[in-house]
Amino acid sequence: MSGGRGEALSASACRDEATLRSFIETRISPNAWPIHSPVLRRRILEEGIDLEAAFRFTMDLDAMERLIRVFEARSCRVERLLGINNAFHRTLHNDEVLLRLLLLEWPETVPLPDEVKNAPMRVYPNIDAIAAVLRDALGRMLEAGTPAWVLARDLLAALGHDYGHSGGTDRMLQDGAPAPLTHEDTAEKYVAPIGLEFGMPTALVLESMAGIRATTFFVRPGRPRIQAVTEFERRLTLADVMGCVLPPDLWLTHVGAPVLVEKLPIWRRRLVQIPGELGAIEARLAVLADDDPTRQGILAAREALQLEDSRIVKHVEEWFRSERGFFLFIESSRLGVVPRARDLWGDVLRGKIELMERVLAQKELLAPLAAQGFPLLGQYAEELANAESLESVIARGTLDPGLYQILRMFLP
Numbered sequence: 001m002s003g004g005r006g007e008a009l010s011a012s013a014c015r016d017e018a019t020l021r022s023f024i025e026t027r028i029s030p031n032a033w034p035i036h037s038p039v040l041r042r043r044i045l046e047e048g049i050d051l052e053a054a055f056r057f058t059m060d061l062d063a064m065e066r067l068i069r070v071f072e073a074r075s076c077r078v079e080r081l082l083g084i085n086n087a088f089h090r091t092l093h094n095d096e097v098l099l100r101l102l103l104l105e106w107p108e109t110v111p112l113p114d115e116v117k118n119a120p121m122r123v124y125p126n127i128d129a130i131a132a133v134l135r136d137a138l139g140r141m142l143e144a145g146t147p148a149w150v151l152a153r154d155l156l157a158a159l160g161h162d163y164g165h166s167g168g169t170d171r172m173l174q175d176g177a178p179a180p181l182t183h184e185d186t187a188e189k190y191v192a193p194i195g196l197e198f199g200m201p202t203a204l205v206l207e208s209m210a211g212i213r214a215t216t217f218f219v220r221p222g223r224p225r226i227q228a229v230t231e232f233e234r235r236l237t238l239a240d241v242m243g244c245v246l247p248p249d250l251w252l253t254h255v256g257a258p259v260l261v262e263k264l265p266i267w268r269r270r271l272v273q274i275p276g277e278l279g280a281i282e283a284r285l286a287v288l289a290d291d292d293p294t295r296q297g298i299l300a301a302r303e304a305l306q307l308e309d310s311r312i313v314k315h316v317e318e319w320f321r322s323e324r325g326f327f328l329f330i331e332s333s334r335l336g337v338v339p340r341a342r343d344l345w346g347d348v349l350r351g352k353i354e355l356m357e358r359v360l361a362q363k364e365l366l367a368p369l370a371a372q373g374f375p376l377l378g379q380y381a382e383e384l385a386n387a388e389s390l391e392s393v394i395a396r397g398t399l400d401p402g403l404y405q406i407l408r409m410f411l412p
Helices: 017-027 038-047 051-056 061-082 091-105 127-143 148-160 183-197 202-214 231-245 248-287 295-310 316-337 341-360 363-371 373-384 390-395 401-408
Strands: none
Touching: 038 183, 038 202, 051 148, 051 202, 061 091, 061 127, 061 148, 061 183, 091 127, 091 148, 091 231, 091 341, 127 148, 148 183, 148 202, 148 231, 183 202, 202 231, 231 248, 231 316, 231 341, 248 295, 248 341, 248 373, 248 390, 316 341, 316 363, 316 373, 363 373, 363 401, 373 390, 373 401, 390 401
């Protein structure tokens, strides 16, 4: 929150939409607008927005653990309803993001214990295992003087940022059209009421919702790109993408392959649709005069389709190259803007980049894998995603011999 202590907007003033929007965007964050939760909007119209109330908010350790477990129970119910069974967007992913966020929030005057620093570098089998680690870290931070309102904000945003995430880059209707709300919009709608249930002031909930929106990675056509604006938002967005701190074998089965599995259905559909859409555009252009006023719009649509096609990963070698590119992006554009992040994870990230470069150097192994194209990519992703371990996948003896050699490079 960028507003000063004592700043508030009365309930009556909140009824003016322009005034409400201006106050939220300038005093909390541009990413806190619009408000997608009807429950949160009603509370704002009843009580207003008081920044001082957010700074005064207290929450003890037992309440923090209850919040963790409430999210677990509700998220699991949503996962059952939606049929979500993918490591990257199961509820434990949100707990892992919270754990990484706490390391970024750790008090600078207090040494970071090795057991806390290393806690994000393992996979937790269930909520009890990770809740114990989170409770320990939260307790140490409270004792060190971290304000309870900061931790409450972090809890709500991190635990809720992928609430009900159904996979893929964007929420789609059955016909493939974008759903009215994105993944992040939907999370805000259902997460804000949980914060209110735990007594959080509206200003604090709004700041958490801004954090959730800042984690938006996919740019939906027709919408402006969302950027993290505040220090809190930059920390949360970094914590969200740092699943790569896991050891290589765990990253592969717990993050890399599960993310790939989520993207495959959309890519598979678009690989079929895009050629036809481009063909239709070329047919229209062929009969249009050079000075036709609609020509520029059609050319822009063709360029957008060509760009979309270029971003679809079409074989295994391309996937390793895209992951290397993503790691380089994090290293160059994300680590440096968050204090202490490079000290925490710079070496680990550099190790992942070097591993990908060693993989990509195996040209004689990758060339025949690339020649098998999208079908092998899909088989590879399905076999690895959510596997008990990389060792167990390799031990089955069902992998392509070249892929077998590549994957052995990820073992400890």
